[in-house]
Amino acid sequence: MRSILPILTVVAAILALWYAATIQMNRAWTEDRAARAGVELSFTELVADTMSQSRPRLPAPHQVVVELWDSTVVEEMTGRRGWWSTGTLSNRSLIHHGWITLSATFLGFAIGTGLGFVLAIGIVHNRAMDASVMPWAIASQTIPIIALAPMIIVVLNSMGIAGLLPKAIIAAYLSFFPVVVGMVKGLRAPDAMQLDQMKTWNASGWETFAKLRLPSSMPYLFASMKIGIAAALVGTIVGELPVQQGGLGVRLLSGSYYGQTVQIWSALFAAAILAAVLVGIISLIQRVTLKRMGMAQ
Amino acid sequence: MKQADAPVIDAQGLNLIFQTADGPVHALKDVDLSIRKGEFVSFIGPSGCGKTTFLRVIADLEQPTAGTITVNGMSPEAARKARAYGYVFQAAGLYPWRTIEGNIRLPLEIMGFSRAEQAERAQRVLELVDLAGFGRKFPWQLSGGMQQRASIARALAFDADILLMDEPFGALDEIVRDHLNEQLLELWKRTEKTIGFVTHSIPEAVYLSTRIVVMSPRPGRISDIIDSPLPRERPLDIRDSPEFIEVAHRVREGLRAGHVDD
The missing domain is CATH 4.10.280 (MYOD Basic-Helix-Loop-Helix Domain, subunit B)
Structure with missing residues (x-):
């Protein structure tokens, strides 16, 4: 307290x-x-x-709070298109748009974390990947996502892929990077002595990975995932701008079209609250996991 | 006859040259040494004399550039794969995410022992190092001396005949060190292992060993080998006996001779 x-x-x-x-x-x-x-x-x-x-x-803070309340609870409970009268979420409510953003964020985060994980394992275990992948990963992050997002949408759309996946891929594009960087560092955390020790036991590469490198990398993984999930949320919102099929990004954009500053700010706050909750969930998983591993004292 | 007399570790004309950015470093030069079964051999010398390097060559963690070495009559690589030795490093190196028992089980898991046998062996070696009852603790709950004992238990768990120890007590204070030295002698007597022990400390080397190998740096080589006249039974106060002091004196002389070159 x-x-x-x-x-x-x-x-x-x-x-x-x-x-x-x-x-x-x-x-x-x-x-x-x-x-x-x-x-x-x-x-x-x-x-x-x-x-x-x-x-x-x-807008004044209280106006934003009132708008947040009106466009969530009030809209769903009393609105003509709200959940109370139709059984489905209103397309004017932040809950509806927040959920669209959240689902793409989750999918993108899962893809990004998985990709980051695989790349990190490759970088640590393969000399060619060690020399070649990291510069590309860094270069990928220097391109402004706002410029890249429409192209990803268009290219995927021409391949017949639309809906959730294109947004998730933009989210993954941002979230894989911290996971790669963190996991490479984490998988390399064991020192020379610990690796020698494994050798004296004639441990295979797989055993060294599973019993030493992977557990050593856990604190790094969680730190990266916290950055990764926030990045995935940003990526999703940027991805929603050209798609125009709902989400907090669309609320931001339509707010700015019509000069609805209160709506913009409330959507911004909804995104911030969402990000805080997501990072909080990862922190919680981190705490429980490290405690069970005996690494939190 | 043939079996009992065959050396456990036999190095002939061993040389090791590291290629570094500052040019070649002659870490071991013409090292000849045989260690028989059940011996306690200490390697002592200033840093850079190659004592740790020699231990690492025995363990197949470094490859000699010339000469021959056999461990249990095999190449070091074959000996390592046959689990001929347990290696105790300077730091305990216990995994913080495993309990003490989990740490001791680690090499056993890798070597494919059954779960029941892992538990049984872990219990046995924990008793051997006086840590019975601490199996469920995590490493951070133990003192430095206890952690190092746990790491010795881990090296003993798979019944290797040879124990290689690289300054295992170097980071501990004098009092804990005395206690662990006493325990190590006790353990050596009970298990009849062959022990190779690297140290910086003259009293530690003289107190523990049946043979002391004095080494000197640049190039790393053996400058003296001293057979200890001390009996196998060694209470701590043997360190005040004239024999002890005489051996310690000879070790000191050997170390000083090695320094003249500088």
């Missing part, structure tokens, strides 16, 4: 700054309108107006 106070302090500071910025950024529009109507505004009226505009430059 000792750690809660500093966190609350930081949150309070951010909120204060945010409200101050809200007043500053939205006042021009309020003053302009007041001037045209020939009304003189008091300071409190000014402040109240900057925080209740329907399309503010910067």
Whole structure:
């Protein structure tokens, strides 16, 4: 509980700054309108107006929270297309769009982690792969994903692949990299003495891998997976932009088309909350696994 | 006659030259040494004298560039594959994700012992190193001395006749070290292993060994071989006896002679 106070302090500071910025950024529009109507505004009226505009430059925190609530619980429970009245999720709710994003994130993360794992094993055990794969992996990450995503979508679409998979592949493209880097380091964590020891027991390559390298790499794997799953989420959102079939990315884009800043911010926060939950789940698995392995003291 | 007298380890004209970025390093030069069954041979010398390298050649972890060496009458590689030796490294090297018993089972798993036999052997060697009852602990729950004992137990678990130890107590404090030396002698007497032991410490070498090989650096070579006149039965206070002091003196002289070259 000792750690809660500093966190609350930081949150309070951010909120204060945010409200101050809200007043500053939205006042021009309020003053302009007041001037045209020939009304003189008091300071409190000014402040109240900057925080209740329907399309503010910067929505106030409470507006974002209300929008998050409205576009999840309220929409599903009372909306015409909501889950309560139709039994299916409303296509206007963040739960619906969040789930679209989440499913592609999971699939992409699974593909990316698997690919990263396989590449790392290859790099550690094969000299040719050691020399050749890593430069390409690094080069792949220097290309802006926003430029690459539409091309991946188009190419896969021409091959008849559409729907979940193209987005997942973009997510995998971002998430395999931290796993490769972390696992290569992890699989090489055993020192020369430990490898010599295996040799004195005449252990095969497979036994050295399964009994020494793989368990040694576990802490590295989890650290990489935390970065990987957050990257997969970003990749999915970027992948959703050209596809236009739902997801938090689409909410962001449509929000910006129609100047719905509150919608943009609430979608942003939904993505951030999702990322935090995903990383939290990996942390939990990490804690349980390392504890069972006796590596968490 | 023939069997009993055949040396367990026999090196003739052994040379090893490492090719490094700074040019060749002559790690072992013309090393001739035979070790008979049941001997406790210590290798002592300053760093760079090749004592660890020689142990590693016996263990097939390094390949000599010239000369011959046999272990149990075989090449070191064949001997390693026949599990002729257990090797104890400077650090205990226990896997943190395995319990003490799990660590001792590790070589047994690799060598394909049945589960029942793994458990039985683990129990036996844990008792041998005085760690009965600690099998379920994790390494971090044990002191450094206990960890090193566990690593000795692990090297003993598969019944190799030869025990190769590379400064196993080097990182431990004097008091723990004395205690472990006493235990090691006890263990040697009970198991009748042939032991090759690398150390930096003169008292440790004299106290433990039946034979002391003094080595000197650049190039790494044997400068003296001392047969210990001490009896096999050695209480700790034998270190105050005149015989002990005399052997220690001769070792010191040998080490000093090796340094004249520098």
